[in-house]
Amino acid sequence: MIEFSIAEISKIVNGKIIGNVDSNIEKVSQIVIDSRTFVNKKRALFFALIGPRNNGHNYVSDLIKKGIKVFVISEETAVKETATFILVENTTLALQKLAAFNRQQFNYPLVGITGSNGKTIIKEWLHEILSSQFKIIRSPKSFNSQIGVPLSLLLMNSNFNLAIIEAGISEPNEMERLAGIISPEIGLFTNIGDAHQKNFSSLQQKIAEKLCLFKNSKKLIFNADTEIANTQIEKFCETNSIEKISWSLNNNALVQFSSTIKNGITKITAKVNSKKYSFEIPFTDKSSIENSCHCFVMSWVLLENPEPVLRHFRELETVAMRLEIKKGINNCILVNDYYNSDLNSLSIALSVLHQQAAKEHFYKQVILSDIQQAGLEQTELYKRVNELLVEWNINEIIGIGKEISKHAELFSIKKTFYEHTEDFNTQLNRNEFKSTAILIKGARQFTFEKISELLQQKAHQTHLEINLNALVQNLNIFRELLKPETKIMVMVKAFSYGSGDVEIAKLLQYQNVDYLAVAVADEGVQLRMAGIQTPIIVMNPEQGSFQNIIDYQLEPNIYSLYLLKDFLKTVSQNGIHEYPIHLKIDTGMNRLGLKSDTEIGQAVDIISSNNWMKIKSVFSHLAASDDPVMDKFTYRQFENFDEQFRYISNLFPYKIDKHILNSAGIERFPEKQFDMVRLGIGLYGISNTGLPLETVGTLNSTVSQVKNVEPNETIGYNRKGEVSVKSKIAVVPLGYADGLNRKLGNKKGCAFVNGTRIPIIGNICMDMLMLDVTGLKTKPGDKVEFFGKNISILEVAQNTSTIPYEILTSISQRVKRVYIQE
Numbered sequence: 094m095i096e097f098s099i100a101e102i103s104k105i106v107n108g109k110i111i112g113n114v115d116s117n118i119e120k121v122s123q124i125v126i127d128s129r130t131f132v133n134k135k136r137a138l139f140f141a142l143i144g145p146r147n148n149g150h151n152y153v154s155d156l157i158k159k160g161i162k163v164f165v166i167s168e169e170t171a172v173k174e175t176a177t178f179i180l181v182e183n184t185t186l187a188l189q190k191l192a193a194f195n196r197q198q199f200n201y202p203l204v205g206i207t208g209s210n211g212k213t214i215i216k217e218w219l220h221e222i223l224s225s226q227f228k229i230i231r232s233p234k235s236f237n238s239q240i241g242v243p244l245s246l247l248l249m250n251s252n253f254n255l256a257i258i259e260a261g262i263s264e265p266n267e268m269e270r271l272a273g274i275i276s277p278e279i280g281l282f283t284n285i286g287d288a289h290q291k292n293f294s295s296l297q298q299k300i301a302e303k304l305c306l307f308k309n310s311k312k313l314i315f316n317a318d319t320e321i322a323n324t325q326i327e328k329f330c331e332t333n334s335i336e337k338i339s340w341s342l343n344n345n346a347l348v349q350f351s352s353t354i355k356n357g358i359t360k361i362t363a364k365v366n367s368k369k370y371s372f373e374i375p376f377t378d379k380s381s382i383e384n385s386c387h388c389f390v391m392s393w394v395l396l397e398n399p400e401p402v403l404r405h406f407r408e409l410e411t412v413a414m415r416l417e418i419k420k421g422i423n424n425c426i427l428v429n430d431y432y433n434s435d436l437n438s439l440s441i442a443l444s445v446l447h448q449q450a451a452k453e454h455f456y457k458q459v460i461l462s463d464i465q466q467a468g469l470e471q472t473e474l475y476k477r478v479n480e481l482l483v484e485w486n487i488n489e490i491i492g493i494g495k496e497i498s499k500h501a502e503l504f505s506i507k508k509t510f511y512e513h514t515e516d517f518n519t520q521l522n523r524n525e526f527k528s529t530a531i532l533i534k535g536a537r538q539f540t541f542e543k544i545s546e547l548l549q550q551k552a553h554q555t556h557l558e559i560n561l562n563a564l565v566q567n568l569n570i571f572r573e574l575l576k577p578e579t580k581i582m583v584m585v586k587a588f589s590y591g592s593g594d595v596e597i598a599k600l601l602q603y604q605n606v607d608y609l610a611v612a613v614a615d616e617g618v619q620l621r622m623a624g625i626q627t628p629i630i631v632m633n634p635e636q637g638s639f640q641n642i643i644d645y646q647l648e649p650n651i652y653s654l655y656l657l658k659d660f661l662k663t664v665s666q667n668g669i670h671e672y673p674i675h676l677k678i679d680t681g682m683n684r685l686g687l688k689s690d691t692e693i694g695q696a697v698d699i700i701s702s703n704n705w706m707k708i709k710s711v712f713s714h715l716a717a718s719d720d721p722v723m724d725k726f727t728y729r730q731f732e733n734f735d736e737q738f739r740y741i742s743n744l745f746p747y748k749i750d751k752h753i754l755n756s757a758g759i760e761r762f763p764e765k766q767f768d769m770v771r772l773g774i775g776l777y778g779i780s781n782t783g784l785p786l787e788t789v790g791t792l793n794s795t796v797s798q799v800k801n802v803e804p805n806e807t808i809g810y811n812r813k814g815e816v817s818v819k820s821k822i823a824v825v826p827l828g829y830a831d832g833l834n835r836k837l838g839n840k841k842g843c844a845f846v847n848g849t850r851i852p853i854i855g856n857i858c859m860d861m862l863m864l865d866v867t868g869l870k871t872k873p874g875d876k877v878e879f880f881g882k883n884i885s886i887l888e889v890a891q892n893t894s895t896i897p898y899e900i901l902t903s904i905s906q907r908v909k910r911v912y913i914q915e
Contacts, residue, residue, distance in 0.1 A: 094247045095195055096120035099163060099177060102138070105194045106187035108165065108179035112172050121163060124247055126188070126240065128152035128159075129448070129603060140165045140188050142240065146572055147605065149184070185239060192243030193274035196256075199249050203256040204391065205275050205310065207268070207303045208283025211384050212237060212259040215283060217412045218388050219257055222405045224465075226396060227255035233437045237261035242271050248437060252469055255395070260306055264292040268305040279394060280307035280335075281387060282315040285322045291785070296321055304329045314338040314390050316383065317346040340390050342382075348390050352382055361406075363389055370399060372406040378848070385409070410537060416445055418561075418596065418912035420550040423527040426455065427548055430534045431541035435464060436477060442534055443485040445914060448603065450530035457487045458526075460517075460544060462535030463494030475500040482506055493517055493539060514539050521547055549909070555794040555827045556909040558881070559592050561600055563787035567776050568604060570784055574759055580750065580769035582608035583776060586616060586632065590777050591832075591901040592790060593910045595623040602627045610771065614638035617647040630675055633685070639663040643672070648709060652677040652685040657696055664705045671707040674700075676741065680713040680733040680753075681726065693737060697744055710750035710769065711738050719757035719781045731765055757781040779887070779897050790901060791881025792908075794827040796846070796873050799866065807855070808863050813839050814855025820867040823851075825877050828860040832904035833879065834893040838862065842892050845883040846875060 098120055103110050123137040126149070139161050141149030150171040153164055157176050164171070165179045165187050172178050181187040196203070204219070206212050213235040220229050230253040232245040237259040245258050260271045285300055293299040300322050307313050307329075315326050317339040330337045340348035349364045354377045361382065363370045370393075374385045385406060392399040417429035426449050430442045443459070450457045459482060464474060475497060482490060482504070489507040492498060498510040511517040514535075526548060533548075535541040572581070583606050584590070589597035598609055598620050609629045611617045617629045618641055631642060634649040636659050642649055643663065651657045651674050664672045676696065679686030687693045700706055713734045717723035734753050742749050750768040756775030759766065760782040775781075778789045802822050808814030825844070829835045836842075838857040843850045844864055854865040864877070880886045880900070890897045 094122065094124070094250060095198060096122045096136075097191075099179070102165075102191060103179045106165065106179065106181050106190045108181040108187065110177065111169070111180055112176055112178040113174055114177050124188070124191075124244065125156075125161065126244070128156050137161050138163045138165065140184050141167070141171060142184050142188070143167070146577065188240070189243045189270065189274050192246040193276075196246045196249055196274060196276065199251065199253075199256075201254045201256065202279060202395065203258060203275065203277050204279045204281060204395075205277025205306050206257065206259045206281045206283065207237075207261065207306050208281075209286035209299075211283040211380065211387070212261065214412045215281065215384050215387050215391075216257050216259050218384060218409055219391055221409060222388055222392060222402050223255070223395065225405070226402060228253045229255045229257060231257040232259045233441055235259065235261075239267060239270065243274060246274060262302060265298070265302055268302050272306045272308060275306065277307065277310050278312075279391070280310040280313040281391060282307070282313065282322070282326060283387065284316065284319055284383070297325060300325050301329075307335060308333050310335055312336040312338050312394060314340070314387065314394065316386070317341040318343050338390060338394060340386055342386070348386075348393070350386050350389075359385075361385065361389070363393075365393060370403060372403040374406050374409055376409070416442065416914045417545075418445075418449060418914060419545070419909070421526065421529075421531060421548045422523055422550055425526050425528065425548065425550075426450070426530045427545060428530065428532045429541075429545050430532065431537070431539070431545075436469075436474075436481070439464070439478065439534060440481055442532055443481060443487070446487075446530055446532040447485055448599070455528055455530040456489070457485070457532075458489045458491070458529050459487050459532045459534065460491045460493065460541070461497065461532075462492075462514075462539040462541065463496040465536050471496055471500060472503070475503045479504045479506075491517065493535065493541075514541065514543060518543060518547060523547070554797070555792075555831055556911050557591070557904050558791040558793055558911045558913060559596070560787065560789055560791070561596075561912055561914040563778065563789045564592075564597070564600065564776060565604060567778060567786045567789065568601075568606075568772070570786060571756075571759055571770075571772055571775055574763055575766055575770065579766050580607035580752075582606070582610050582630065582752070582769055582771045584610045584771060584773035585620075586610060586612035587902045588906065590774065590898065591904045592777060593912070594619060595625070596910070596912050598623070598625045598627070607769065611647075614641045614645075614647060617642070618645050621645040621647070628673075634660070640667075643667055643669065648673045648675060650675050650677050650685075651696070652679075652687065654687070654692060654695055654699075657699055661699065661703075661705055665703075670704050672705060673709040674706050676708055676711045678711060678713045678734060678737050680730040680737070682714045682716045684714065686713065693741065697741055701744060707747070708741070708745060708749050710752060711741050712752045712769075712771075713737075715753060715755060715758050718755055718761060721761075727762070731762075760784060774898055777897075777901060788882055788886075790886070790904075792827075792833075792879040792904065793881070794825050794877045794879070796823045796864075796871060796875045796877060797826050797861070798824045798873060799871055800824070809838075809855025810858065811856060814863060814865075816854075816865070816867075818867075820865060821869070821871070822854065823864045823866045823871050823875075823877075824861055825864060826861050827877075827879065828858045828862060830859045830905060831908050833857060833862070834889075834895070834900070834903070836893045837889070842879075842889065843884065845878040845881075846871060850884070 121136050121138040125137050125139045126142055139156055150168045153171045163177045165184055167181055167184050216231055220231050230249055236245045242260055258275050262268045313330055313335050317323050318341050339346040342350045352359050352361045358373050359377050360373050392402050419427040421427040428446050492510040493514055495512050498512050501510050533541050533545055583601050585598050588594050602625055609627050610632055612633050614631050617631050630648045632650045639660055677686040679688040687696055738751050752767055752769035754770040756773050759770050778786045780786045800822055802816055802820045804818055827833055835857045838853055840852040842853045851864045854863050880889045886897050886900050890900050
């Protein structure tokens with residue numbers, strides 16, 4: 094970003110400078126939009142953005158304490174005497190205006206990419222393919238929203254000579270705003286699909302909205318084989334005098350492709366103006382072929398002669414768009430972000446490292462390779478790397494690579510350098526890494542996954558992958574069903590339904606949920622010890638845990654007179670007044686809860702007769718909220734609960750929260766959301782009404798061995814697996830001790846291997862199982878999925894005559910959890 098003075102920014106965004114103007118801030122060089130990821134940096138500017146659930150103006154005071162001196166605001170009530178403020182009508186629009194101005198300062202080509210799928214992959218592949226010819230600035234990760242796009246454009250500076258920016262929309266009129274600030278010279282339309290379709294009346298409307306991005310472009314690249322979009326795109330180009338750059342694998346187009354697949358490699362031939370070009374990609378799936386064709390055409394448009402870059406197509410790899418967060422040895426946390434190597438992604442990764450380390454006050458360490466294709470001279474590059482490390486309070490760097498080693502003197506923190514990854518691995522002493530948050534970040538060629546393998550806690554090949562972005566997406570989908578004032582309690586009991594306790598709780602705290610709920614006090618204590626400060630309710634408190642509940646500021650669910658009297662005794666012994674409790678009413682579940690009028694009346698008398706306790710909420714539990722057949726019973730529960738709550742709340746002078754809805758209830762009975770709802774299985778991707786929730790958990794393993802089996806031989810215990818023809822069997826290190834239900838054996842369950850569903854053959858063993866991979870090219874090390882994107886957890890539950898809850902919570906804790914975060 095160009096450095097701007099406060100006066101310049103105010104003029105650009107049509108703002109008014111108020112408050113205490115700090116003359117020491119000559120220029121602004123960093124834009125901040127999230128108070129949670131900010132570390133003190135001079136010359137930073139905070140935009141107080143307003144979203145549907147959050148308001149940046151609420152964090153001004155805290156950020157002033159952290160060192161920020163300049164703010165862009167739209168609410169004058171946020172003004173403080175100790176800082177400088179730029180008052181605007183709309184802070185989001187102001188951010189976009191500043192980004193548009195920054196973009197207009199550079200006349201090098203800007204490529205705009207939109208479509209339903211493939212935007213980020215194409216952008217990253219173009220960066221890999223073209224970096225030998227251009228100094229490229231591109232959107233970080235998948236920054237393609239109303240906020241992500243301006244943040245991407247603000248990264249443009251004179252060190253680059255090509256920009257690649259992606260843009261996405263989820264509802265009408267959004268692209269009109271993005272088009273004005275991106276203003277791409279060359280456009281690329283990937284494809285059209287069903288993503289976000291619910292907000293558009295038709296695919297044609299969505300195509301028209303996306304095409305708005307290119308209304309002032311000179312050229313537009315598109316796939317002529319996409320019949321539903323082709324006619325509309327051609328007409329759009331003609332109307333706006335845009336040069337059509339069409340390509341096809343089947344029909345006549347400017348660029349004509351043909352492809353052949355052999356031994357896992359796709360050879361693609363392109364014919365352009367009677368000239369032929371050939372290149373290979375290490376993929377065979379339809380999407381990768383389509384994405385690579387887009388990349389070739391863009392290379393041809395930008396270079397005219399793409400021959401110099403064709404060899405890079407063979408080197409393409411699966412795009413690592415997400416960070417992995419794993420438990421490491423000796424109480425360490427690993428943040429893996431290998432395969433991306435540039436300053437922008439380093440800054441993002443350091444933000445995640447900061448989040449992971451903050452609550453435990455961990456030592457922070459970065460293992461970093463040479464940074465390639467940064468568009469900077471090497472000395473300037475590593476000076477900036479050091480600045481980032483200092484800004485994020487990193488304690489130590491381990492640099493790997495010849496270039497970073499040459500510039501060791503530029504680093505002002507504790508440092509060690511190696512020229513090669515093998516040198517580090519050979520000299521590694523695992524005992525030196527203790528209670529440390531470690532960012533492992535490097536370019537592909539440095540194979541940093543080997544370092545991760547050495548430092549991770551568990552070597553078990555089976556792991557449960559938890560997609561934190563999907564979890565946040567699901568949380569936001571449920572938030573959209575709620576009134577802004579409705580609180581959310583999220584259930585993290587039972588190891589967060591098998592997904593992990595501390596990691597999930599950290600994320601939910603970061604997302605500002607109102608309450609977390611655990612089953613027993615020990616779970617709450619563990620969260621408190623990990624630094625979780627969000628209010629925590631204990632759903633099944635036990636008399637022996639009362640002191641821990643008080644010591645760790647947990648809030649008990651009081652469900653019986655016996656429990657109430659015992660807890661009252663403990664609170665009074667501690668001399669605490671108005672200790673928060675939650676009163677559970679049994680309205681028909683006939684599980685825990687105060688049921689009779691007499692019980693409820695006695696409980697209220699006990700609580701109101703002293704000031705030792707204060708009721709924070711009264712709640713009940715629906716017995717059949719997911720079953721329409723039982724709706725008559727459910728409405729009786731509502732009526733019963735309403736009556737009991739009115740009686741209780743009328744007897745106390747303070748407000749008491751009221752809640753009864755679980756995940757299915759949120760979906761089916763939105764009029765009963767009251768003051769708070771309790772979100773459980775829905776957060777993890779299970780919907781009762783077909784909400785577009787994302788899969789959060791994926792159970793993966795790998796093939797250990799492949800062997801040939803002759804006709805009439807048997808496989809596994811009790812010889813249950815039989816084959817009548819010569820077969821090939823793959824052995825996988827996953828068994829019922831890992832939590833895979835034994836009922837899935839003998840072809841009742843399956844796995845997904847190399848694009849194919851494979852039956853489980855024979856009985857599932859304690860620590861392994863066998864798959865019939867006859868006719869497939871399967872080898873040791875191949876990835877195997879048991880549920881996730883390709884095999885629904887609902888299907889697995891149906892095959893074992895149970896519910897998704899049991900499948901998730903049954904996954905053993907010996908199975909490594911890997912957390913994926915974009």
